[in-house]
Amino acid sequence: MTHEPGESVTAGEAISLVASGDLWLLDVREDFEWSSGHAPGAHHIPLGELGLRQGELPDDVTIAVICHVGQRSRMVTNALVDADYAAVDVAGGMVAWQASGGDVVGAEAGQMR
Template identity: 65%
Template structure:
């Protein structure tokens, strides 16, 4: 079980994709996409910051420590693991349930870097 953010219950270390879309659009937090580069290129949220899960330890200095980090992947497994690790390291992290699959289904904004998409 992951730790909750200060003042939040453990269940609040995960939010719905709809809530994440609203919070990111409002500028409330930092969206971290932990998918692999080819996944990022195919489609990602316009305001997301890309640090693949495999690079997170070496790029930890890029993470903000003064705002909520909303962590997203494809369906939610990797982002849950990253959220747990970030919470254990003292970062204010929240998993985005359902990942980019749910983001697409909820009509969240996306960009594609692939030329054939």
């Protein structure tokens, strides 16, 4: 299952591909959203810090960008593709991730924001 940079993947696809190591999951939500529940193994760089922390992004694996429902992740995915990263958007964000059976960890994982 390969995706072109800039495409969207379903939450179900992302769950499988992250588990297999084929995607590097980047959560761009704010700190309070992250602490309310996030995918295990996700890498957290809030949208506002992404420019300063760009050096933390891998260039040897496709980055799957996720947020709460998909608006911010779509914007970040487009920016990463424009910067020559292989990136895809997780459609529906963490809401879809959880609805698709993806694990969620965090202090308040049952009340994700």
